[in-house]
Amino acid sequence: xxxxxxxxxxxxxxxxxxxxxxxxxxxxxxxxxxxxxxxxxxxxxxxxxxxxxxxxxxxxxxxxxxxxxxxxxxxxxxxxxxxxxxxxxxxxxxxxxxxxxxxxxxxxxxxxxxxxxxxxxxxxxxxxxxxxxxxxxxxxxxxxxxxxxxxxxxxxxxxxxxxxxxxxxxxxxxxxxxxxxxxxxxxxxxxxxxxxxxxxxxxxxxxxxxxxxxxxxxxxxxxxxxxxxxxxxxxxxxxxxxxxxxxxxxxxxxxxxxxxxxxxxxxxxxxxxxxxxxxxxxxxxxxxxxxxxxxxxxxxxxxxxxxxxxxxxxxxxxxxxxxxxxxx
Numbered sequence: 001x002x003x004x005x006x007x008x009x010x011x012x013x014x015x016x017x018x019x020x021x022x023x024x025x026x027x028x029x030x031x032x033x034x035x036x037x038x039x040x041x042x043x044x045x046x047x048x049x050x051x052x053x054x055x056x057x058x059x060x061x062x063x064x065x066x067x068x069x070x071x072x073x074x075x076x077x078x079x080x081x082x083x084x085x086x087x088x089x090x091x092x093x094x095x096x097x098x099x100x101x102x103x104x105x106x107x108x109x110x111x112x113x114x115x116x117x118x119x120x121x122x123x124x125x126x127x128x129x130x131x132x133x134x135x136x137x138x139x140x141x142x143x144x145x146x147x148x149x150x151x152x153x154x155x156x157x158x159x160x161x162x163x164x165x166x167x168x169x170x171x172x173x174x175x176x177x178x179x180x181x182x183x184x185x186x187x188x189x190x191x192x193x194x195x196x197x198x199x200x201x202x203x204x205x206x207x208x209x210x211x212x213x214x215x216x217x218x219x220x221x222x223x224x225x226x227x228x229x230x231x232x233x234x235x236x237x238x239x240x241x242x243x244x245x246x247x248x249x250x251x252x253x254x255x256x257x258x259x260x261x262x263x264x265x266x267x268x269x270x271x272x273x274x275x276x277x278x279x280x281x282x283x284x285x286x287x288x289x290x291x292x293x294x295x296x297x298x299x300x301x302x303x304x305x306x307x308x309x310x311x312x313x314x315x316x317x318x319x320x321x322x323x324x325x326x327x328x
Contacts, residue, residue: 055191082126100114164309166201182198198284211234
């Protein structure tokens with residue numbers, strides 16, 4: 001029995017080393033210079049719930065709470081009643097989840113990836129009377145069916161947005177430079193950035209240059225293949241526009257925080273200045289004041305629009321320094 005557990009443990013350790021440790025020490029891309037960021041204790045506790053499920057509505061959140069309470073109950077029961085040879089796997093995954101960085105080296109949600117293994121290992125060695133097992137089975141099946149249905153509905157809404165963006169980018173000429181300004185990366189989801197990479201649906205038969213678009217070789221973002229500079233693939237963080245738009249400008253009903261409004265305006269101007277090196281701009285869910293800024297930008301014309309998504313052509317786009325390499 002112990003030999004089997006040792007073998008299983010070695011397999012798990014090898015998988016974790018290849019899948020988690022190797023990417024952390026890989027320095028083949030420019031993005032690996034990004035420092036690691038670790039989660040605080042409150043964030044870790046919240047992530048146990050948010051990182052396990054994807055939610056698309058408040059009823060969706062309420063639906064999975066009983067099932068999540070079951071998972072926590074099994075973990076507590078395993079910790080109190082069983083020997084280490086049964087609980088060592090999920091405890092190890094919990095420790096790795098707590099100690100691994102949240103993001104860095106060009107990757108995000110690094111420690112979240114241990115959650116799947118954590119919950120899969122929790123039931124090991126646990127046994128209940130058949131009557132209680134039946135109740136657990138009913139709860140699991142009902143949760144999985146309802147959760148799957150709600151995720152399907154939510155993903156269909158995401159798919160509609162992706163199709164709208166895909167139709168809009170069909171008019172994008174080959175050899176164009178595209179910059180994306182997304183003010184709503186979550187889209188229909190509550191706790192997941194379902195539209196974070198929505199721009200990746202461009203026509204792959206065309207050659208499109210953008211700091212965030214996925215290139216053909218290995219689907220690696222161009223930002224990881226070329227060193228960015230203020231005049232060569234300049235790019236702000238993908239959530240910069242959204243974070244700026246969602247900052248509060250009013251502290252109370254009677255007091256206006258002027259500094260926040262000034263910072264918001266400066267950050268929006270920074271977005272425009274960065275996009276000035278790209279001849280096409282894809283804009284998703286912009287606030288009214290940013291739309292006014294777009295309309296007042298000389299040489300910028302709207303190509304197409306559908307709902308809260310629009311594609312703009314900037315005639316006065318600056319040149320990259322150094323220039324882009326010639327297509328092979």
